[in-house]
């Protein structure tokens with residue numbers, strides 16, 4: 124779903140990027156430092172004007188995994204109908220990446236969700252707060268070391284009885 | 289005439305000295321939000337200076353659950369995601385799974401899935417426009433819309449026994465084939481629905497109150513729509529001519545003759561009109577598909593290990609029984625590649641996609657849903673700034689925010 | 697010595713009269729959060745028409761309602777809102793828990809979803825189904841009317857009966873903290889796993905002078921009703937909640953080591 128000339132052009136500008144392909148989808152692994160310049164190039168020169176999604180995968184105990192977290196950026200170009208997936212690997216303890224909000228304002232809430240669910244910080248984000256979970260929540264639930272049923276937060280409320288009501 | 293949006297800057301909203309601004313808490317339990325979302329509005333008189341959405345009041349851990357249920361089980365959970373059009377979610381989920389596994393479903397299944405997607409689109413738009421009418425004072429319009437939704441529920445019930453938690457798709461096919469009764473009911477719906485649409489449009493399209501409350505309200509420019517990642521009717525009402533059914537035809541959308549409905553204005557009225565005309569186009573697709581429904585199986589054959597075997601075969605032979613157990617037992621299941629893939633459909637609300645990470649087993653390592661409501665609600669503060677408090681419900685209605693999809 | 701009554705005069709108990717009035721003019725408060733809310737709307741809409749049973753006056757202000765219909769899952773961010781709205785409703789009031797999620801958590805056995813609202817607010821009727829059909833909801837309302845007719849009293853003294861003083865025993869899931877620790881503002885901090893809780897709680901309830909009686913008196917019935925009470929952690933935590941439910945003795949001594957263990 125990407126034209127060869129786009130990919131070639133990108134790789135000529137950034138020769139250090141690795142790319143792979145699976146079921147017609149092209150993925151490019153971008154080191155953290157290069158992210159802003161790759162975004163800028165993709166948006167301004169290759170017409171990737173739509174940021175579809177920002178998400179993250181926790182690879183703890185994943186088969187063959189070499190890194191703990193993988194950030195995923197799904198990009199699309201509306202004029203040429205191309206799609207491109209950017210991936211950026213992160214390891215603890217340094218879980219900070221530059222924010223994509225200056226390039227696509229739509230990244231705002233998507234990055235907040237990644238922070239909420241995985242605890243990845245985005246430097247330069249205008250408003251990095253929890254979005255789905257309560258502000259006082261202490262964990263990042265989509266990490267693999269967090270149990271499905273939680274650690275009992277869902278039972279920790281006062282009980283109202285008939286007489287109190 | 290609608291009031292012109294006042295020229296208010298952001299700095300005003302954040303200036304602590306402006307004590308004539310007052311704060312209104314809207315939601316999370318409020319009839320006009322229809323769902324559970326909360327808005328903190330900064331008002332100057334009746335003008336909204338700033339809006340701060342606060343969401344998560346229905347966050348139920350869908351994505352975490354996706355890492356614990358297998359690819360066939362999780363379809364029940366996708367029903368509950370956008371519960372206005374669950375069949376579209378079912379199709380989106382299994383399309384993503386089949387992309388990961390590299391399965392191509394047979395033509396009859398593709399046609400049935402297209403019919404279901406389009407019926408789901410109609411039911412979604414009926415609810416969205418109906419609720420928008422309700423919020424702007426057109427109660428009759430809402431009753432018309434809801435009445436036809438009951439007919440759609442009837443159709444879905446004929447198909448799979450549930451009114452709207454259908455769970456009808458399976459990996460590599462469908463739960464079972466559609467019955468002649470279903471086809472007959474769809475035909476009848478196709479025959480009678482245009483009249484309802486005409487009635488609805490007569491009620492609202494030239495209604496002075498409705499026009500005044502929606503025209504010029506909540507304008508989203510084309511640039512903003514792209515920058516804020518909008519898709520679907522919201523983007524198309526702002527002049528973004530992007531529709532995955534045409535741009536990246538999935539299933540068998542290539543076979544049908546239909547148009548993409550767009551508008552330039554980007555206001556609430558444009559979003560309403562786009563949805564109304566999309567229903568007509570969907571109806572066109574449904575009528576073409578139901579008349580040209582190919583014969584043949586609805587499931588991929590048994591050479592594909594991931595597909596549940598046919599029920600008669602399971603019940604009558606030992607091989608079928610074994611094949612079924614091989615898939616259904618928790619310590620068996622099928623193989624998936626250790627890879628990642630993304631597949632999306634044009635759901636009624638916009639691009640609904642699933643980013644799947646397979647880990648070799650039949651349970652996803654990560655099942656990320658790209659929720660259109662979530663993305664669209666982020667635009668809300670942009671749209672409402674400078675409008676009056678009563679416009680909040682009109683804008684909310686036109687964006688069609690479904691909380692279960694918003695929060696997952 | 698029968699007293700002759702004029703025509704059209706009926707003698708009844710005042711309670712029965714009040715119940716009869718109440719049951720036929722239920723004003724529901726639709727606490728619709730998720731998918732079940734759509735079926736709730738369908739119940740009120742033209743085809744199923746809840747008005748036939750005198751309960752169609754949906755009011756969104758809790759102060760005007762006397763029947764709360766919780767339709768949809770309630771998650772931990774929403775639960776305080778639910779409790780607030782329940783408290784805002786005027787007596788006498790009833791609650792219908794509609795759907796699998798509101799009653800038990802349904803398919804969402806996850807970190808965020810409250811596993812049944814009856815753990816935290818009183819519930820009169822449960823409607824099974826995911827979602828329940830409109831007919832089921834209507835049946836629940838009819839049953840609730842029956843219940844109001846039979847159980848209600850004019851002054852609401854039935855609310856003080858012991859069986860209404862807490863959630864049903866079988867529904868207490870473990871680990872349960874005694875109550876929200878006083879002075880800690882957040883209800884969302886993680887609770888230590890049961891393995892941490894149990895050893896700390898057992899010696900405390902055995903030695904703490906304030907809670908000994910409460911725990912001892914509660915252990916009997918708790919062990920009888922609790923599922924799988926053979927497990928030590930289970931019994932210990934039940935004893936803790938039992939002490940809490942026995943009333944009067946706030947188990948401060950039990951709380952102490954738990955807080956320390958955190």
Ligand code: SF4
Nearest residue numbers: 731768795796797826
């Ligand atoms: S019980 Fe089913 S239909 Fe009702 S809220 Fe839960 S998931 Fe939705």
